[in-house]
Amino acid sequence: MQQAKDDAARKAIASEAATARAAIADETIARLADDYEQGAVLDFFFADQLREIQASGFDIANFFGDMVNQLDPAREGKRIGEVAATRARAIAARKAHPRYSVWLIDPSAEGRESANEARVSALLKKLGEIEKLLQVRHYDEAENELKALLQDYPGEARLLFALGQTASLWARDTTDDDLQTQRLNRALANYRLAVAAASPEDAVMRLRAHEAMGRVLAFLGRNEEALKEFEAAIGIGPVDKTAYNNALEGKRKLTQP
Known part of the structure; x- marks a missing residue:
């Protein structure tokens, strides 16, 4: 019985962590979309490129030329449409959670605060x-x-x-x-x-x-x-x-x- 409780607790923690990661990912995309509409039309492109280089651990200066050569203006023009659903989820989450920044880090905080x-x-x-x-x-x-x-x-x-x-x-x-x-x-x-x-x-x-x-x-x-x-x-x-x-x-x- 105790083992079952431990398993349930671990699953709950894992689920909560997955929810938090997904929400943070959605919010990241939503902020890029917000900046895109404010004129930063290459923010998605550079975010993708820099994410790959950061993961590799190499110096960005060695790849900047190749990075720019991969730019596809047609693709960048479609970015807002591609992320529309993700952005909508983030906007809905912002409205649903009064303390949104806290919720992103700790999704269970609202429940604890409500109980308190x-x-x-x-x-x-x-x-x-x-x-x-x-x-x-x-x-x-x-x-x-x-x-x-x-x-x-x-x-x-x-x-x-x-x-x-x-x-x-x-x-x-x-x-x-x-x-x-x-x-x-x-x-x-x-x-x-x-x-x-x-x-x-x-x-x-x-x-x-x-x-x-x-x-x-x-x-x-x-x-x-x-x-x-x-x-x-x-x-x-x-x-x-x-x-x-x-x-x-x-x-x-x-x-x-």
Whole structure:
């Protein structure tokens, strides 16, 4: 059974590679045709000649005279008609694939991207539902939902941030001092994990997490640590104006006489 799976995988890879080679060949012809219609009427001729010489490994200078002598004007005048079907395939492929240049290199990329988009969409929908739980203060249920989602989306920065946010909001509504501190420390841990998990491009997530940690640390009286977090948030820049302004205000309060 395992061997069958391996054979199937190899066949799929071979088929994908063949598709990619054929698409690249079609695109090459289509570009030659585009240039031909722009006035480069000998581009097919030289492409054919140079391909043969390149394959032989000889110096082109030794063959240029013979190459020109083989020129057949009548043949070159028919080139567009000869490649019409190939060019049509390439044009259709350009229209069919929004990220055409990526598809040429990796035909399976679109399928992976589509699947990833579906996963992200499902995640955002669940986060919206969890936000509603937080609004009605169902913190325990929200936390359980987020932990379950982490099984499907391990290391997802948005989930880790939401866990930090949930613990922080829960702490705000907690009257027991020890329990409140536990929840705030849990919030800090998740915010730190969110920063570590966020991609370098996700400046908004990193800014919001640093600013949130600054507020929690300031509440706990750990002012030096809080100041570092506010400064880290400010250093990212105003990619989220609310969080950025909160960080500025948090720093001002900690540094004022």
